[in-house]
Amino acid sequence: AGGHGSGFFVTKDGHILTNAHVVGHATRVRVVTSDKKEKLVAEVLRTDPWRDVALLRLESIPAGFDITVLPVREERPGIG
Secondary structure (H helix, E strand, O other), rough: OOOOOOEOOOOOEEEEEOOOOHHHHOOOEEEEEOOOEEEEEEEEEEEEEOOOEEEEEEEOOOOOOOOOOOOOOOOOOOOO
16 A cells, blocks of 8 residues: 655654654655655654654665754744
């Protein structure tokens, strides 16, 4: 079975945040970059089907592969 979805790098170490429904019950998934130049393999570290999130980690990072991390704010948003 095959499918596709989207995800975002959240660390330079190759951690990817995606949806749980994208990975299903898989323990490893193929990752294709948006420019389709890199085809990688990631291990599924955690899933939370109720929140529909999954955390993956690339098994290896190719030499010269530049990971752009999704900027995440750590401060709580203001009221209003």
